[in-house]
Amino acid sequence: MKINTNYLRLKNSYLFSIIGKKVNDYMLQYPEKDIIRLGIGDVTLPLVPAVLNAMHTAVSEMGNAETFRGYGEEQGYVFLRQAVCSYYAKKDVMLDINEVFISDGAKSDLGNILDIFDTDNTVIIPDPVYPVYVDTNIMDGRKIIFINGNVENKFLPLPDGSLAGDIVYICSPNNPTGAVYTKEQLKLWVDWALNRQAVILFDSAYEAFIQDPELPTSIYQIPGARNCAIEFCSLSKTAGFTGVRCGYTIVPHELERNNTLLNKLWLRRQTTKFNGVSYIVQRGAEAVFSEMGLKQIRDNIDYYLDNARIIADTLTELGIWFTGGRNSPYIWLECPNHMSSWEFFDFLLHNFSIVGTPGVGFGKNGEGFFRLTAFGIKENIIKAMERISKIKF
Amino acid sequence: MKINTNYLRLKNSYLFSIIGKKVNDYMLQYPEKDIIRLGIGDVTLPLVPAVLNAMHTAVSEMGNAETFRGYGEEQGYVFLRQAVCSYYAKKDVMLDINEVFISDGAKSDLGNILDIFDTDNTVIIPDPVYPVYVDTNIMDGRKIIFINGNVENKFLPLPDGSLAGDIVYICSPNNPTGAVYTKEQLKLWVDWALNRQAVILFDSAYEAFIQDPELPTSIYQIPGARNCAIEFCSLSKTAGFTGVRCGYTIVPHELERNNTLLNKLWLRRQTTKFNGVSYIVQRGAEAVFSEMGLKQIRDNIDYYLDNARIIADTLTELGIWFTGGRNSPYIWLECPNHMSSWEFFDFLLHNFSIVGTPGVGFGKNGEGFFRLTAFGIKENIIKAMERISKIKF
Numbered sequence: 001m002k003i004n005t006n007y008l009r010l011k012n013s014y015l016f017s018i019i020g021k022k023v024n025d026y027m028l029q030y031p032e033k034d035i036i037r038l039g040i041g042d043v044t045l046p047l048v049p050a051v052l053n054a055m056h057t058a059v060s061e062m063g064n065a066e067t068f069r070g071y072g073e074e075q076g077y078v079f080l081r082q083a084v085c086s087y088y089a090k091k092d093v094m095l096d097i098n099e100v101f102i103s104d105g106a107k108s109d110l111g112n113i114l115d116i117f118d119t120d121n122t123v124i125i126p127d128p129v130y131p132v133y134v135d136t137n138i139m140d141g142r143k144i145i146f147i148n149g150n151v152e153n154k155f156l157p158l159p160d161g162s163l164a165g166d167i168v169y170i171c172s173p174n175n176p177t178g179a180v181y182t183k184e185q186l187k188l189w190v191d192w193a194l195n196r197q198a199v200i201l202f203d204s205a206y207e208a209f210i211q212d213p214e215l216p217t218s219i220y221q222i223p224g225a226r227n228c229a230i231e232f233c234s235l236s237k238t239a240g241f242t243g244v245r246c247g248y249t250i251v252p253h254e255l256e257r258n259n260t261l262l263n264k265l266w267l268r269r270q271t272t273k274f275n276g277v278s279y280i281v282q283r284g285a286e287a288v289f290s291e292m293g294l295k296q297i298r299d300n301i302d303y304y305l306d307n308a309r310i311i312a313d314t315l316t317e318l319g320i321w322f323t324g325g326r327n328s329p330y331i332w333l334e335c336p337n338h339m340s341s342w343e344f345f346d347f348l349l350h351n352f353s354i355v356g357t358p359g360v361g362f363g364k365n366g367e368g369f370f371r372l373t374a375f376g377i378k379e380n381i382i383k384a385m386e387r388i389s390k391i392k393f
Numbered sequence: 394m395k396i397n398t399n400y401l402r403l404k405n406s407y408l409f410s411i412i413g414k415k416v417n418d419y420m421l422q423y424p425e426k427d428i429i430r431l432g433i434g435d436v437t438l439p440l441v442p443a444v445l446n447a448m449h450t451a452v453s454e455m456g457n458a459e460t461f462r463g464y465g466e467e468q469g470y471v472f473l474r475q476a477v478c479s480y481y482a483k484k485d486v487m488l489d490i491n492e493v494f495i496s497d498g499a500k501s502d503l504g505n506i507l508d509i510f511d512t513d514n515t516v517i518i519p520d521p522v523y524p525v526y527v528d529t530n531i532m533d534g535r536k537i538i539f540i541n542g543n544v545e546n547k548f549l550p551l552p553d554g555s556l557a558g559d560i561v562y563i564c565s566p567n568n569p570t571g572a573v574y575t576k577e578q579l580k581l582w583v584d585w586a587l588n589r590q591a592v593i594l595f596d597s598a599y600e601a602f603i604q605d606p607e608l609p610t611s612i613y614q615i616p617g618a619r620n621c622a623i624e625f626c627s628l629s630k631t632a633g634f635t636g637v638r639c640g641y642t643i644v645p646h647e648l649e650r651n652n653t654l655l656n657k658l659w660l661r662r663q664t665t666k667f668n669g670v671s672y673i674v675q676r677g678a679e680a681v682f683s684e685m686g687l688k689q690i691r692d693n694i695d696y697y698l699d700n701a702r703i704i705a706d707t708l709t710e711l712g713i714w715f716t717g718g719r720n721s722p723y724i725w726l727e728c729p730n731h732m733s734s735w736e737f738f739d740f741l742l743h744n745f746s747i748v749g750t751p752g753v754g755f756g757k758n759g760e761g762f763f764r765l766t767a768f769g770i771k772e773n774i775i776k777a778m779e780r781i782s783k784i785k786f
Contacts, residue, residue, distance in 0.1 A: 003650050003653050007661060044461070046458050055673065060445070062439060065439050068440070104670075111667075132665060196394075242464045269400075273532075
């Protein structure tokens with residue numbers, strides 16, 4: 001019996017446990033201080049009424065033999081896959097329902113998609129990055145090449161002619177940087193992938209935060225993407241589903257490698273190793289895409305975007321360089337006075353009782369940067385910015 | 394870019410599509426016939442009130458900022474892991490809550506657990522079998538050895554001294570055969586695994602159907618099992634959760650291979666590639682294990698077990714050999730008059746308008762056998778048995 005020894009090469013991330021310990025120590029030392037957390041990556045607003053109503057109805061249906069539902073299709077109920085298609089149609093992206101796979105969240109599918117690819121592929125991952133892209137490939141023993149996000153490229157790395165690899169991860173709007181690729185920039189990635197017969201794994205979990213109509217909310221708005229890209233999305237941030245668990249993955253019919261349709265491979269993976277998402281959750285997700293649901297979640301997204309604007313305005317006044325803050329719930333700032341990520345963490349905590357996330361926790365290019373999020377309560381965000389704005393860096 | 398070419402070695406199963414076509418043709422030819430389906434592998438009774446109440450409450454909590462829940466722990470809420478521990482304590486199996494991992498169902502975890510094992514392991518799989526065990530290992534390119542279930546061993550194969558392998562799947566009560574291992578038989582498997590440092594993947598999805606107090610409902614009732622076995626269970630059949638989606642996996646702290654704790658590997662897998670089960674579903678699952686919930690699901694299980702008894706009694710009267718029918722929702726019968734599985738399928742359909750599942754669909758040793766299930770409506774099962782009992786085979 002041999003274990004998968006690739007697991008032994010994984011690094012443990014102590015980021016959030018160190019943050020927890022530092023905050024705890026501070027609270028013990030200064031129990032009177034009012035700590036404001038701007039590091040939170042989870043939503044705080046409750047589910048909207050359209051979703052609640054749909055889920056209550058679905059629960060009641062499950063209590064009646066006439067309306068009870070047992071096993072559904074592994075790839076999701078047709079009613080929800082159709083709702084996703086309608087949502088994409090509003091983006092001028094036409095999908096067939098068999099290109100849509102309902103999942104329990106983007107994190108699961110971003111990891112599980114790797115099952116259909118050989119371990120002997122080279123993977124390109126931007127740094128800084130959502131750690132799951134890295135760890136899931138280490139688990140499979142794939143070779144990883146990092147590409148650099150930095151101030152010069154505004155944390156939006158682009159391919160050059162020499163870049164060689166088989167799979168590339170692109171997250172836009174980005175976690176942790178909040179940066180959003182333009183259509184022209186994404187076209188460079190699509191062309192690169194088509195040239196090399198590579199595959200783009202496009203994480204669009206934050207697409208609902210894009211307000212600028214010129215910015216792409218789906219990779220399929222880029223010509224050629226149907227031949228080289230798989231898109232992953234989630235209702236976690238779109239509709240507050242972090243605890244409800246529902247996402248979806250798009251695998252276009254045109255996407256073919258080694259004379260094999262990736263859609264058929266993924267269908268085989270999901271029908272063999274997955275049994276579908278809860279009926280109750282799928283009815284809630286369907287309601288997100290209803291006219292009423294879309295209106296209600298829009299109010300919540302606008303609330304978070306307004307939080308982001310408040311943070312961004314303060315940083316602009318202070319002359320601090322940052323990405324995100326618009327079209328994104330994240331603000332990624334350069335630590336003032338050449339502080340390291342952890343120095344700035346301690347500085348914010350001890351001077352203003354504000355907690356954020358050190359950028360170095362997202363990769364080596366994150367050193368000297370810092371992530372704030374807009375998912376908090378507005379009163380707290382205003383209070384935090386008032387504190388920060390009083391200080392001259 | 395290379396796809397995972399192991400997928401090209403998977404056989405497509407046309408079992409249920411052929412059944413569908415044959416039934417459809419029959420209905421078109423004889424539209425007046427009253428077809429009874431005894432092939433159904435899905436539950437038919439609705440969720441019990443305790444579960445419905447808990448899920449309604451949970452949905453309402455998600456609509457209120459004070460009680461809203463975002464991300465939970467990937468391995469499941471403590472309240473549910475504690476409920477699972479209490480359930481096991483009634484079986485005299487003491488578990489630590491960190492040995493319990495909540496999942497969206499046994500099918501997912503039975504596939505995903507393979508992530509933590511090297512692909513260079515030999516896997517032992519009984520035939521006939523739940524096809525997922527086979528396909529998930531083909532996807533990873535592992536060598537598979539089949540062991541034979543047959544009339545001689547009553548479809549409960551046991552290890553002999555020469556059996557060599559690293560991972561073995563045991564499902565008891567078995568799908569498709571309904572056969573249940575005794576404690577003495579499971580002890581032979583545990584001793585074999587301890588001797589070889591192999592790992593048993595124990596699928597106990599049907600444990601709630603065991604009524605005989607002498608039969609084991611968990612592998613951990615066998616001394617030594619904590620050092621060699623992972624147990625997978627599900628609320629799908631226990632509480633009608635096939636459409637709700639919740640299961641759990643037990644990885645004991647003692648289970649160590651290559652100086653590595655498998656519990657830590659599985660925790661790393663789940664925290665990296667999974668984001669937990671819906672809060673609403675977990676509250677429903679917690680209610681299953683409450684005093685009220687256990688009483689209510691008991692009534693449903695007894696209903697299905699009574700269906701199984703009705704089928705078993707009829708087969709006994711007809712002198713047909715079978716396994717299951719007690720302590721299991723499945724009945725696995727030898728086709729009379731040396732008919733093949735598909736000949737008997739056609740025979741039942743055309744003479745009695747009864748639909749079942751040909752045993753050959755579960756492996757080569759299933760040829761000449763046939764599966765009936767007890768998940769239907771009692772009136773239909775009684776009617777079906779009245780039809781069959783009139784005929785002398």
